Structure formats: structure tokens, C-alpha cells
Amino acid sequence: MTDDEQFVEFANAHAERLRTTAFMLCRDWHLAQDLTQNALTKLFLSWRRAAQSDNLMAYAQKILLRVFLDHRRRRSSSESATEVLLEPAYRESHELRLTMMDALGCLPERDRAIVILRYFEDYSVDRVADVLELPVSVVKSQTRRSLAKLRELLAEEQLALFG
């Protein structure tokens, strides 16, 4: 089997999962699709090196996260993190329901990535640190802060709904 065939086999098997991770990060299926394609293109270009890694999926996710963070960085001059999470149309359509996804969207990109890898992908702290190239201590402290923030946001929303 040639390198290209191996890549296609891997990509076909894992593209959906990568896109799901991308969606968790950006909450936009269209953007998730683009991020997945960009990540797969980069993976294709570095396939020989990637194929030697112990965990190819983790390698692919590392690329995906970099693509996501790069994308956000490029757009950061025109956007800023905001406490008002939802676009009006989205908010109306969901009748004031703040979802976990929305709450995640309130976290800074890197913290969101930590939470998603840790609790959605079930990665260990060490593995998250490796994928995001962060010290383990930073992953731990940011995880604590992010969880506190999520707890706070979701509690507020419950009060708004049932108060």
C-alpha cells in the first residue's frame, strides 16, 4: 500500500471524528468542515513523519487544533472574546436556552480546546499537554478555571430559566 493510499484509508476512517472535534471547538459545521480539510491537507503533506508516530489520531488532532488556533489568531484582529455568547438569531431559535456548547464558546480558544480534549476526547492531562504543547501544570490550572467558569455560566442560566 502506498503512502497516499494509507493516508486515504486513515482519513476516511477518521475524518468524521476530526470534524466532530472541530465542531466542538468552533460550533459551526461549515467552519468545522474547512478546518478538517485544512488539517487533513497538512497531514497529507507530513504523512511520512506522521505515520511513524505512536498515536496517529492524536497527531491528526494536534494538527487540527493548530489549524483551529491559527484560524482564530488570524481572525483575532477583527474579533474579540465576548461575554455575550449567542448570535441573535441563534439565541431566538433556542429560546434563551444556554447550552453546554454555548458555554464552551465563552471560554478562550485554548481553554476550550483543553476542556474538549480532556472531557470529550477523554485524554489524560499529560496527553492534552502534549497535544497542545503546554506544561502539565498549565493544563491542570486552566482546566480548573474553565470548569469553574462553565459551572458559573450554566448555573446562571438555570436561574434564568427557572427563577
Added chain:
Amino acid sequence: MTEDLRALMRAELNSERPPPLGDVVGAAVRDGRRIRRRRRRLGTLGAGVAGLVAVVLFGGIAAHSEPRRPVVADPGGAQPALPATAVSPSVSALARAAQKSPGSVPVAPTPPATTAPERSLAVHSGIERAAGPRKKATTGAMLHLLTELLPPGKTSHAAVAADEDLHVQMYLDRGDGPGMLRLTMGQLPAGGTRGGTASVSIIPVPDNCRQSYVVISRWPDGTSVQIDVASCLAGTGRVDPPGREVLTPDEAAAIAADPRWGLVMDADLVDRGDKEFGKVPVFAS
């Protein structure tokens, strides 16, 4: 909290209705190959430039460092060249700069429940038995073959993509107004031979008028043909004038499964196509 968090994330994700994944892998392979080709070209160009720079630089250094004296031919004198590493950073930087962000895979928004479901079929299209020589496919050949395969009607607005992709556009009017079609051809790595049966997928995409539905045919050798049947005409992207779906899914499937499609096509067909459609406008994707 953490278990709740995990459960909430999974529950919310389960309630999502993601659009079809589309040909994201094929698009990544095509983009990757294009970038590779550019890198190779730039590498070759860079090596040439490096050689030239080395000669000029060496000549300059020699001219300025040597004491002025009458020039005497030295047939045995070797010309030291600059080591390749001296120029490679700029070359690789150039290559990086030249990398184009991969284009978007046509995104297929979530179809509503009333939409016809996606379906797949195997189309026995037969094997092309061209007696004559064969040539690398061109957009001209694609347009030419497309016009041969389309049902009767008036064709217009033939156009090609701006990049080097085998991606073409054609309007067809069967008497009740024009409709737009776009066709892409590519090849994924595969170990098989061409064979006579294509796997054809028909994917409805209701919220994207330029791809009202997409028909993708694939052969065992990796050859892939995608036809986008639009319900609008090409406009600015934000505002596209209305058009008609000029092919039924089955008609589009029959066209996509024609055995004459391929990265190498009948030479006569390529020549005729280039003659007829060699100079057509570029469409904005």
C-alpha cells in the same frame, strides 16, 4: 461535574444534525498534491536561482576581493558554489508563502426531513475501449464530453476554475430556463483497476443553491467525478439569481458514470475539446 459535562456535551452533540461530510478527504488529497507540486516547482526554481546567485555572488566577491590585475585564464580553477543550505531558508520561505490555503470542500448543510434521502447506486457503465491514443485530460475535453452527454438543450456559459483543477461549469437550457452545472474530476489513490462499474452517490444539499444536489461517481481505480446540479445561476455568491435544476438525479448519475471520464482521456476528444473550449472564461467559485 465532569461526568455531567461529558454527558451534556455528548447529548448536545447527539442532537446536532451535521451536514454530509462530502469529499473532504479527496479535497485534502488534491490540495496536498497541488502544494507538493508547487513546492517541487519552487524547489527547482530555487535551485536555479541559487545557482545563478552563487555565480553572480562568487563573481562579485572574486571581482572585489581579488587585487586588480590582468585577467588570466585559469582552465584548472574550480568554481566553488555556495552550499545549498545557504539559500534553502529563503527558498522554503518562498514555498511556504506560495502555499495557498486549501479551498473549501463544498459544504452540504443539514437537509430538512422532507428532502429526498441521500442514495448510492452501482452503475455498470461499461469499459471504454478507445482504439486511438490517449492524452492527459483537460478542462476543454471535460466541457466537450459534458456537452455530448447532456440531454438536448442549449448550452452556454462554459467556464473553468481559476486554479489548475479539472473543474468546469456549463449552463443548460432545456426550454424552460437555464440551469447551472459544475463538474469536477479527480483521482484518489486506490489499488484497483478501472473496472466497468462506478459507485455513484446522490447527495441532496437543500440549503446550497449552487449544489442543490451533488452526484459523485467513483471507480475502483480511484477516478472520481462530481457533478453539482444547481438550482441557481452563478452570481456573487451571496446573491445568486434563480435557475433551474436541469438534470434529474438519475440523468446526472448516468453522466457522472460515463466510462470516458478520467485523468487520461481519448486524445481525439481532448483535441476537439481544446479546440472548442480552449479559451473560455474563468468562473468565480
